[in-house]
Structures are given as structure tokens and as C-alpha cells.
Amino acid sequence: MIPITLTVNGRRVEATVEPRTHLADFLREQQRLTGTHLGCEQGVCGACTILLDGVPARACLAFAVACDGAEIRTVEGFDGDPLMARLREAFSAEHALQCGFCTPGMLISAYDLIRRLPEADEARIRRELSGNLCRCTGYVGIVAAVQRVLAEVPKAATAPSPAAEASPSARADTPLWGKIKTALGAKPKA
Amino acid sequence: MKAAAFDYVAPQTVAAALDALDAEGEARILAGGQSLAPLLNLRLATPKRLVDIGRIAALRRIEDRGDHHRIGAMVTHAAIEDGGMALADHGMLAHVAAGIAYRAVRNRGTIGGSLAHADPSGDWPSALMALDARAVAAGRAGEREIAIRDFLRGAFATALEPGEMLTAILLPKLSAAARWGYYKIVRKAGEFPEAIGAALFDSERRRARIVIGALGSAPLPLDNLAARAAEKGIEAVALDAVEAALREAAPDLDRIALRHHAVAARRAILEALAP
């Protein structure tokens, strides 16, 4: 057993782990954060996708011991995040989920896509989400949900931004993201 | 499935990593884990110890060395995809990187890990062979350079000796006249390809390369075909000519694989040479 210290959803966590325990098992079984799902445990399905130091990663392919010092954000860690709030609303409005098994990973990938590629068209959205398998929806609703949020983003991105609020993941912050957040945050919650 | 138990060390320097590799017991390097972790989870690999090289800062650097760039083994696919450093490769590496797996995999997977893994269907082995890159291997006796052609020995087999590790890839700079093409046949975006074609023509440096990948063994360079294409233009490398050259070099390919790979190569050549 090896001691590690890391940040999970903004909270400092100290734990001891067996080297062979992957991050998804650590989150689910030691941290009781069961929003991170496990489908294949070989990197293919995307259900376990989380943010690791601000960027998406497969939690089934990262060993917890190797995440000493890292900053982890799971689907449970987005309370009060305006972009994730919009994505949740859009997923429900567009019927982008049925059983919900793929949804946590899908939301994380969609969140990254919108921040990284605000100009993405439908083909690009489909390519970017190709690493997240959904066995229920046929993807049409998921793509529509992402498009719905993206449609607000170019406007948001070009709108003047007086002050961008502080982000929990400072190193992933960009001026564009500041504008996106300001614009999305200004919208009334559904 | 869950990985079998293993010991874990995370050295801060290459020298310490080499020490850890040398120590008793079967040790294996952990880079991005995007090929190794699935093997561990499926218990297809059961090493006694993992030597995590993710904390060695020197391996994440890209340096300009005059006529080439030195790319650290731990540079991720995503870092290459996003560019940010001028590599004098006319964007070929960024294009290849963007086509590997999915963003979540590219954020962790590394160019060195991919080359050392030497998966016949991997993208970097074929692309780096077409670019005449060299691998830098570090061992107890110091560093040595190996041309990618000699480094890749077969499916999942490289010229690395036990106790050695890959520290960098040396990427020659292309001239302004260089043209490249890279085409893969894939069933679904992000999956491993059925066939890879890579082409590079640099008239100023007098280099012409056509490489065929995803053959089940190391990528195959077709130098005579490339020379003919460079000399006579695309008419000299019609699909039939590519297929004939490939059949001669790889007589065991079945008709379907032959056609797939010839088409991938032909499309890469067209991308590179079409006006």
C-alpha cells in the first residue's frame, strides 16, 4: 500500500492505495463517487472518462498511485458550473440519455469539446464523441444537445467579458473560456 | 478484469529509471498507460514492477537541434495534435496525432510509448518510418541512436535491449519543398486501422518514402516504388503498380488485405503528389 494525496472535486484527499487499483475503482470504492462508470476497463467505451488535471482521461487506464498530486474532477464535481448546467439541461431537453450509463463520460467529453472546439460542426462533434459509446440513444439526441449548447457559445465567446469568474481548474482557463462562462452564467437557470 | 498485483516506482530522472529497470524482478516501463493498462487489466501482462516514467520532466521536452527536432519520449499525442511548436514537418505529426484514438486517450498516450509498444497497427511506427526519424535509446552504457527502420523489428518487437529505455525521437526537418500524405482505412473513428499508407517526398533533400502499415508485422518501406513516383510522377504509381509492388514485398497478403493496403498507400501518394 502506498500513500497518495490528491484533489478530488476540489477536496483534498489523503489515502493509501494498492498500486494495481485504477483511478475509477479508487473513486468508486474508496471515495464512494459512483458517477464514474466502468464499462470495458480497456479504454474503449469512455464511460469512465473524468477530468485529470483539467483534461479528459480514462479513469480505468490511470492507476490511482500514479495520480499522487493530481487534480481530479468527476461528474459529481460540477455543482454551480454554468457550462455543465447548460449541458445537463440540453441533454434532458434533447433526450440525450435513456439508461444513463454512458452519460457521465459523455458529459465530460462534451464539456471538453465545447471548451476546446467552440466552432465544431456536426461532423466534428460526432468524431470528437466517437470515444464514448452509447448503447441506447443512437447518438442523435446527444449530438443535438451538444449543438444546442454550442450554438450559444460563439455568441458568448465574442461577447465582451468584463470579469471572468475564478475557475476551480485555473490551469485550464483561457480568455475564451472566461467569456463562455460569463455568457452562460448570465442565463437564467431552467 | 482487474490487474494482478505489482510494485510501483516513479523515478524523477532517466538514471534512476534505468536503475529501477535493472533491479531484480521483471520490470516494465509505464508511460501513458494507454496500451499497457488494458494489457494489465486483462492480465495479458503481469509484470512484477512498473517503472512510471511520467514524472521525468526531461522526457516531456521538444528541442530544436539544428537539422532536426528532439522530441521527448513522454510528449503526448494531444500535445503534438495541438501543435504550439514549429516542427518543420509541414503539419504531418499534428495530423497523425489527431487521428489516434480519442482525445481522452491522446491526453495520456505518448509518442515514445507508442513506438516502444510497436503495435503493427499503431500510427507512429509507420509515420515516423516515412519521416526517417531516429530513436534514442538510453542504457547503462549511455545513449545510442537507431534508425526507425532498424528499431522496429516486427509485431511488438523493437531493437531495445533489456534494461534500455527509449528517451527521445529525432525528427529530421523537412525542406520547404516537402510534401506528405497519410491515409488510414478505419471502420470507426478512433479505432486501430485496417491499413495505413504514408508517403513523403522531399525533392530538395532527395528523399522519397512510401510506407505501408497495419500489416501484422513492422511497417514496410517500398523504396523503389517511392523513387519511381518521385521521378515520374503520380502516373507511374497507379493502383495496379502499387499493388504489384506490395505483392512482391509481402507475398503472403490475401487479396483483400492486399487491396486495402494498396488503396491506403495510393491515397497517401495522391495526397502528397496531387497538384
Ligand SMILES: Cc1cc2nc3c(=O)[nH]c(=O)nc-3n(C[C@H](O)[C@H](O)[C@H](O)COP(=O)(O)OP(=O)(O)OC[C@H]3O[C@@H](n4cnc5c(N)ncnc54)[C@H](O)[C@@H]3O)c2cc1C
Ligand atoms: C481505445 C484505444 C484506442 C487506440 N487507438 C489507437 C490508434 O488508432 N492508433 C494508435 O497508434 N494507437 C492507438 N492506441 C494506443 C495509444 O496510442 C497508446 O498511447 C500507445 O500505443 C502507447 O503509448 P503509452 O504512452 O500509453 O504507453 P504505455 O501503454 O505506457 O506503454 C506501452 C508499452 O511500451 C513500453 N514503453 C512505454 N514507454 C517506453 C519507453 N520510453 N521506453 C521503453 N519502453 C516503453 C511499456 O513498457 C509498454 O510495454 C489506442 C489506445 C486505446 C486505449
Ligand code: FES
Ligand atoms: S471503462 Fe474506461 S473506457 Fe471503458
Ligand code: FES
Ligand atoms: S443512455 Fe444508455 S448507454 Fe447511453
